[in-house]
Amino acid sequence: MKVEKLEHSRNKVVFEITPEEFEKALDKAFEKCNAKVTIKGFRAGKAPRSVYEKMYGVESLYDEAINVVLNNKAQEIYKDQDLAKEIVGPFEPNFESDEKLERGKPFKVSLSFDVYPEVNLPQYKGVECVAANLTVSDADVDAAIKSIMAKDASMEVKKEQVIEAGDTANFDFVGSVDGVEFPGGKAENYELEIGSGQFIPGFEDQMIGMKADEVKDVNVTFPENYGEKSLAGKPAVFKVTVHEVKHKIYPELTDEYVKEQKLTDIETVDAWKKAKKAELEASREKSEKDRQVDEIINKILDNAVVDMPKALEEERISQVRGQYEQQAKMYNIPFETFLGLMNITKEKFEEDTEKQGKRQALFNVVVSKIIEVENLTPTKEDIEAKAEEDAKAHNSKKEVMLRNNAQRYYSDIAYQRVVDLLLSNATMVGSATPKKEAAKPAAKTSTKSATTKSSTKSATTKSSTTKSTTTKKTTTTKKTTKTTE
Secondary structure: OOEEEEOOOEEEEEEEEOHHHHHHHHHHHHHHHHOOOOOOOOOOOOOOHHHHHHHHOHHHHHHHHHHHHHHHHHHHHHHOHHHHOOEEEEEEEEEOOOOOOOOOOOEEEEEEEEEOOOEEOOOOOOOEEEOOOOOOOHHHHHHHHHHHHHHHOEEEEOOOOEOOOOOEEEEEEEEEEOOEEEEEEEEEEEEEEOOOOOEOOOHHHHHOOOEOOOEEEEEEEOOOOOOOOOOOOOEEEEEEEEEEEEEEEOOOOOHHHHHHOOOOOOOOHHHHHHHHHHHHHHHHHHHHHHHHHHHHHHHHHHHOEEOOOHHHHHHHHHHHHHHHHHHHHHOOOOHHHHHHHOOOOHHHHHHHHHHHHHHHHHHHHHHHHHHHHOOOOOOHHHHHHHHHHHHHHOOOOHHHHHHHHHHHHHHHHHHHHHHHHHHHHOEEEOOOOOOOOOOOOOOOOOOOOOOOOOOOOOOOEOOOOOOOOOOOOOOOOOOOOOOOO
C-alpha cells in the first residue's frame, strides 16, 4: 500500500480494483439491494439475481458495490496500526479512473484522510513574559469596598448640575451619519452612569463637564466590528441635550455599618479592609498568572510550525459554535435572536468562531507535543489520586469519580504541568499595570441569575463579539476515526 503525502497533513492511498474484486462487491451489493425491493412473484429479498438485474439493471448495484469496495480498503488502511493511530477525521473517497465504470474492467479508487500533524516546537523555555504586578493599594481596597456599598447608596440630584465620572445623567440624544438620522440612534430621557462604558468609545467621555440644559454635539466613530454593518467604522454625530445630573450618596463607613453586613469574622472597618486586601491580592495573583500563561503560550503558538489538518480545525470550530448554540437553547430563543442580543452579525460570528476554533486546535496539538517531549503525561496513579481527592470532597466514591471524570483529570493534570513548566522557565521582564479588580464581598455573597433582563440596545451601545480564548484546557490525544459508511 503506497501512501501519498499531501499538504495540510493529508494522506492519499490509491487502490486498483480488479474485475474479480468488483464482482465480489457486486454480490454483496445485490444481497443488500435485493432485500429492499419487492419483485412480483417473489418474496422480498428472494428474487434471483438474473431477475433483479433484468428489472433494475446491474448498474443499479454499482453505488452500493463501490461502498463495499471502499469499506474493504478502509479496513486495509487500518491494518497498518502505525498509520491508523494517526488518522483524524473521516475518509474522503474518489473515483480515480478517467473512463466510466464498466463491469469486467479494472478501475482505481482512492481514500484521502487527515493525519495528526507533525509539530515543530519553537523555543518554549525562557520565553520572555511581563513580570506580575501583585501590588494592591489602599485606593484599590477603598474602591472595592465602595462598589459593595453602592447597594446601600441613594441617588440624589446634584446641587452643581455638572457631569462628573460616576454621575448619572438624564438626557436626550439624536444620532446621524452624514447628516442623516439612523434607526436606533435616538432616545429621550435616557439615563446613563457616565464612565460605565456602556456606549461606544468616546461618547461618555465627551459628556463629562456638560451641565443641565446644555446641548452639545458628540462626535464619535462606530467600531469596525460593530454589530450593525451599515454603521461599522463610520463617524457619527450625536446631538445631546442634558436634563438632569444625579450622583450617589454613600452611607458612612463605620464599624456599625460593617456589622450590619454580617460578614464572617469581620466586625470592624479595619478588619474588612484587611480581608478585602487579602482577597484582592489572591485575585490579582491568579489573574496575573493567567495573563502570563496567555502571553507565553501565545508566543509559542505564533512561532510553532504546524501544517494543521482541516479535520482537527473543523472539529474544534464545530465545538466552539455548539457552545454558543447550546446557550441559545438554554434561554429558549432562536440562535439568530441570541446573536442579536450579543450585538453581532451571523457573518461576524462565523468569522470569529473560525478564528477561535483554529487557534484552539493549534493550542491542543502544541500543548500535546510539549507534554510528549517533556514526559508530562499523567500516570494511572496520578489520575486515581485526583479521583480520590474529589471523591472525599464530594462525599462520593473514587470509582464513580473516575468513571465520570477520567478524561478531565488527565487534561487538568497535564495542562497544569505544562503551565508550571512554562512559568518556571520563563524570563520575566518589566512589570504589568494591573487591571482593576472586580469587587466581591469578603464573605457574604449574593447569587445573580444568569438570565438577567435584556433591554433593547440602542445604536450607541458597544458591540460585543465572541471571545477568543487561546489557552483552553483541552489537551488532546491522537484519535482514530470512523471509516466510510
